[in-house]
Amino acid sequence: MSVARPWPPGDRAAPRRAAPDPGPLAGLESIGWAELHHAYGPAVDVPGQLRSLLSADAGARGWARHQLWGNVYHQGTRWQASCHVVPFLTELVADPATPDRAAVLALLRAVALGDRDDTQLPFDPGREFAKAESVTGDDVAATLSLLYGGAAGDGDEQFVDAVAVSWDRDAYLAAARISDRFAAWTDDPDPAIAAGAAELLVWFPATASVLARLRDVPGTAGHEVARASANLSLSYLAPGEASIDDRLTALLTAAGSFGVQLTAAVALALRLGDRLPDAALRILAEARDHAGEIDARTFPIPWDRSLLGFAALALHRIGLSP
Template sequence: MSSSSSPDWACLHHAYGSAEDVPGQLAALSSADPVVRGAAVSALSGNVYHQGTRWPASAHVVAPLVLLADTPTTPDRATVVHLLHAVALGDLRDDVLPFDPARAFADAERVGPSDEAAVLSVLFEDDNPDLDSVADVADAVAVRWAADAYRAAERRAPSFLTWLRDPDPAVATRAAALLAWFPEVPGLAAALAGVRFDTGPARASANLALAFLPGPPSSGELVALTAGLASTDEAVRVTATVALARRQTTALPDEALTVLVHADDDEVAGVLPGWDRSLRGHVALALRRLGL
């Protein structure tokens, strides 16, 4: 996973100090041994996504993870995308969608390199750390690291679009969920609308991502969502209706209302990979939006 543009990992910090162990953990994600891969996922999660907190090394992990997901021979690429999601977004839940990064990361603008250096010094270098000395900037520095990780992922988001067409439905499903957080990616709406209907969870995840895009649906989006109402896959039907309920500026078609009401009555169950809210929760959200 090294390259001429690789960072000096030893000079970066993660949750436990120097990030010099990160390249080996990234390389282990390509191992043919599932035990080795599992250990690497666990180690990376603890290091660069520690209980939701990102660190200076976290943003630098994004590009290698995208490269791994882009490589067809990488084993269990859906897990790589899952890890990327965690690094890019931390513990943000989809109930804050649509996402406003400027608002979410506003506190990052009030800290600079000296503040970051002071926090790192207290955490990792001082023999008798005085946490009170950085109390006024520590939270904002953590927001800075979160913002850096998000922006690193945003720069790579065009790659996520290609994963929507991946032959592994698990990769496509998680890609759609990830893309919901990056609505400014050129061509996003068309790519989501083009996800195949024979990949049920992926199509359903794409529907949910479409639900949180701004403005009314385009003609292409409308065709895809309307077609979803006739799907034999319950999750596809329900998520298509949820998207129409959120995006339509006119009255929902009767078949969409029927799907939504039946889903409410039947208490449709399940959670799509990459999403936090259950399908039942998305139905409730759509009903509230319609005043029902």
Template structure:
């Protein structure tokens, strides 16, 4: 317990380091962000809810990231990693939103070089011009920055993504988290960062149970969206999943096998997918936005069925 308390105190120090008022979020200068980060660990549930609402509207605003977004990643990671943080899964939801925005799983496997290519042409002067128009000019010349505004927003998104990429070791650790919601969300997050060593084996080792779906189903979808050949442990975990009594685990294992072995998916996987499609299988797997039936439809379509 003392270790968890100490971690929360470290987060407070990290959150207040530097001059936050020098960077912006959706509503202006970000000097109010440290107080809102502290609100995430408040004892009062209403204070925590207000902090969640503020952060999801400021450093992530309807999918847009801002200069303050990349900077908030480190404190959010530390909060999720602190056992005494209340509502750790909610904090992880915020972290995912900051890191990925509104990206959908049809962008997986994700190629950050391609996705953020247009951000590379942004100069500091371009960013300054956009911020000046948004927050400083009484009569802003919006047309004057129209040709660079999208690229600048993409630059802020790229910065947030790259800040999150530095913490993939933490995401792998969270796959073993005793909170099944944290483990499930971690499985849906870590696959967005290509080249993470050991990610396939880590996803294969995620435990099942903890109610319908849970982290095992999310890990199956994570395996479905990785690139390259299936390793022995991955194949073993997915094959075992086909026999699960948990429908979400069984169906997601079939989805993963169909996506990763499109030339010769196991007959049992095809049977599970066709049955799930016939029944229009309900539900959404924790850690993923697409309904389970959508994953089934995509898997079958990729097989030409």
């Protein structure tokens, strides 16, 4: 983590509101934002930006999202204030009255997980955040002084990187503590919310109720992308769980969507290796013939890797070249 501060995008000041915030932002004023820092300094502007996500003005909402992306997720980094934003973003996504919920969910994922993609699955938070275990309060204070207070470093501030990892960890843990909430979104009427929630769940320890939610996402019309996203998440969760393998096997012959069939085949290959059913192998081999049905525009799964890329990954897993 560089000790060079990002250039401030504008006036950071924000007036405090006397009245408590209602609904999804209840408790916003109970956070000591002035004592917390984001990428540009004290986080006094964050409450106003969160409130603006509920504005009737689309321009104001877009501005608020832009500011939050820069403040609490700055080019993939998380900051002292980032973990405190996670519960409020979660409440906003959970409220059907929130405008632009899919965009808020994308922001929530970024704050909780940074730029992580499926190459880091299955995710081991203990290993990923091990460097944070050594961080002390003095390390945090010294890092803040270097970043915002004009303190001169001696060029050997290794603790700064550890503090950055601790802020990353804190944002992740803030989401992990409430990850069961995300499972309820897998049957949301907005396909982007349902599919995004299914992807988000793969990053956190899966409870029995979360696994049941992912297993039971329907594959019927209107739910195909969410079902496919759930299949990909199940590639990495609860290995050896027979009920999941059975569900994925049944989806190989599901009517309607090749994307659902293909992601079920991918999941079985990643879970079972060369013990996958013959039907799964056939689907993987045919993936390129269905490229037009599963490209990002036609079948927009919220994963960085394309479905053809997942098919290639699955074939590699069982020792075959795509």
